[in-house]
Amino acid sequence: MELNSYQQQAFDYQRPNIEKFSKRNWFWIIFYLLWIIAGGYALYLQIAKGHGVTGMRDNVVWGLFIVNFIFFIGLSYAGAIIAGLLHLFKVPWGKPIVRIAQMMTIISVIVGPVFILLCVGRFDRLHHLFFYPRIQSPMTWDVMAVLTFFVGAVLFFYMAIIKDLAVYRDANLKIPKWRQKIYNILALGYRGAASQKRHLLISQNLLALIMIPLSIIVASILSWIFGMTLRPGWHSTIFGPYFVVGALYSGCGVLIVAMWVYRRMYKLDKYFTDKHFVYLGYIMLALAAGYGYFTFSEYFTHWFGSEKWDSELIHKLFSPGEYGWWTLFANLFGILLPILIVAIPATRKVNLITAAAFIMVIAMWIKRYLIIVPTLETTLLPMQDTRTEYVKYAATWPEWVLTGAGIATFFLFFTLVSKYVTVVPVSGLEEAEPHFTHHPHHQPAPKKEEVNPA
C-alpha cells in the first residue's frame, strides 16, 4: 500500500501505538478486567439464585439493565449514522474521526445486547427466539433488527479498515508473527489497484446507505418495545423519533469524549483539532435542541391533557420527593448546559465542550432511567402492596456491578481496538486533512480560538 507523505507521516506518528502496549495501557486493562470479573461474579449470583438478587420485581419488571441496553445500543446507532453521513457526504474534516464513530458503533452493539440478555429470566431458552418466533411481537422485531444491525456494523467497520490493514501489513511493524498473519489475511490482498479502490468505495457507499436508515429503523423498534404498550409515558407516537434523536445526541457526546481521551492518550492534537470539537459541538447543540423539543412536547402534552395516569406520572417526575431532582438534572445538564456551552463563544473551548458532553452523557443515561422506571412504578390499578421492593425500584449491588462491568467492557474494547488499528485512519486521510488544516480560512489566530465555521 502506497501512502502519500502526509499519510505516511500520520502512520509513522501512530506506529508505536499499535506496536506495543504501554504500562499505562496495561494498568487500565487490568483495572477494566477486575470490574469485569466482579461483574462475572454478580452474573453468577443472578444465574444461580435467580433474578431475585436484582431490584426488579413484579411491578418494575425492568431496571438498570434495560436502561443500559437503551443507552449502549443508542450509541451504536448514533455511531453508524454519524460515520455513514460523514462518509456519504465526503465531509473533509470528518476523515480523522470516522474511525472513532465506527469503533463506537461496533463496541456498543456488542455491549448493549448483553444487557437485554441480563433481563431474560431463562438464558437456557434463548434459542426459543428462533425456534418459536412470533412476528407480531416488538421483541421479535428488535431481535431481528439488532442482529441485522450487528452484521451491518461489522461489515461497515471492516470495509472501512481494509485499506489501513493493508498499510499495517506492508509496514514491517514490530509485532508478533500471528498479528502480522492476521493483518495479512484480513487485508484481503488489497494493494490499492484502481479496481480494488472502486469496489471498496462502492461497497462502503452501499453500506453507508443501508446503515443510516437501518439505524433509524432499529432505534425506532427499540422505542416501540415501550411505545406499543398501554403504559403511561410510554404509549406515545413520538417515541420512535424521540429515541432516534436521543441515541444520536448521546452518541455525539460520547464521540466528543472519546476524541478528547484519545487525543490526550496518544497526543493526537494534530488530527483531532480544536475545530473537530467545535464542529461536533455544533452538531451536539442542534441535537440538544431537538431532544429538548421532544422532551418538552412529551411533558407538556401529558401535563396539559392531564389524563389520570399521565398526571400521576408527571407528578412523580416533577415532585422533589420522588424524581424531581433527577428530572431537573437530566434536563438542565442533559439539554440546557451543552446548548449554552457551545452557544456562548467564551465557553466554546475544547475542554469545556468535552466536559459538557461528558455530563450530558451521564444526564442522558439518567433520562433513560426516568423513561423506564417511573412509568413501571405507575400502575393503572393501585398497587396496594406492602413489600417496599415491589412498590419502588431500587437497584441492588449486582445490578450496579454488572453496569460497571458493562462500562468497563466498553472502555476495554476502546483501549484494545486502539492497539490493533490506528485511531486516526491513515489511508483515509487523502487530501482532506492537509486541505483542512492548511485552508487559509481556517488558519487559527495565534491566541484567540477560531470558532466560526466556514
Added chain:
Amino acid sequence: MKQEETHDKGRRDFLKTAAVATVAATACGSLACSCSSKKAPAGDKVKLLSPDGEIVEIDSAYLNHQEHMAIISKLEAREGIAGKKFVMVVDLARCKNARKCITACQKWHYRPEETEWLTVKLIKDSEKAAPYWFPKQCFHCDNPPCVKVCPVDATYKRQDGLVLIDNDRCIGCKFCMAACPYSTRVFNWDEPEVPFDIKDLAYNPETGIPAKVGTVEKCDFCPDRAREGLLPPCVESCPNGVFYFGDENEDTVTNGEETISFTQLIKDRAGYRYMEELGTKPRVYYLPPKDRQFPVERGYEDLEPEIKDRFKDIMEPEKKKS
C-alpha cells in the same frame, strides 16, 4: 417401573414421575399409578411407558385418580376446549374481602403466600367516591396486550377464550408483564418452593404446576377443573357467591349456588368491564357495588396487620397524614 424402590413410599410420594403423566396422557385419562401395597391386585394388567422409555405392565388396581394430572397434550392445551367461551362475572356488591378466594387459589395452585394470582384491591375511584372491594383475576382479554408482545408464543389465546402461559416455552423477558395494563402477571424471581408431592408432575399449561424459576405465571381460570366440570377454587370457596363462572356460548354462569343467564345478569345489574377504554376486551365482567351486602369496613377490621397496611391509605387517610 422399579417396584421395589417405590414400594414403601406413600402413594402420594410415588405419583410424581413424568412417566405417570405420559401414561395418563396416552392411555388412561386422569388415572395414575399408585403402588400402594394395601390394594388387592385386580388381575388385569395395563401397559405403561416408563421414564426410561420402557413398556411396563402394572395391575390396574394400582392406578388411581390424581388431581392436577396433565390429562391433555400441550397441543390441546393450546387449542382449548371446543365450543366453550369462558366468562366470569364478579359481583362487587357482595364482596367483603373475606379473602377465601385467595387462600383457595393459592392452595390449589401451590402458590407461596406472597404471590397472589388473585388479589383483592380496595378501589376508590375518586376523592368523594365510596371505596369498594375489587377482586381481580386475569381478565383473559379478547384483545390481550400480553399475547401480542410475547416473542416466543409462550403466552397465547385459546378458542375457549382463555389466555394461558406455557412455562416450558417462556424465556422470562417479562415483556408481557410490562404490557399488561392490569399488572396481573407475576414472575418467579427466585427458585419457587415446590411442594414435594407435585415436584415431578409433568408440567402442562392448563395446570400451571410445578412453577419454574425465571418464568411468568398468572391466573388461568383453572381449565383443568373445567374439563372435569368443576368450578375454579375461587368461585367455590367464596362464602358470599361473588364470582359467577360460566360459558358465554351457553349463556350460563354460576356461583355454585345459583345458575343464571349471563346476558340477563349483565342486563339486570348493569354489568361492565373494567377499563373498557383500553380496548383490551376483558372476559371478566363486574356488577357495580350497588345495594351492598356489607359495609366496606367489614373487610378491613379483622385483617392481619400486614394485609391491613395495604388499604390504610384509603381506609384511614387521616392517619397517613400524621
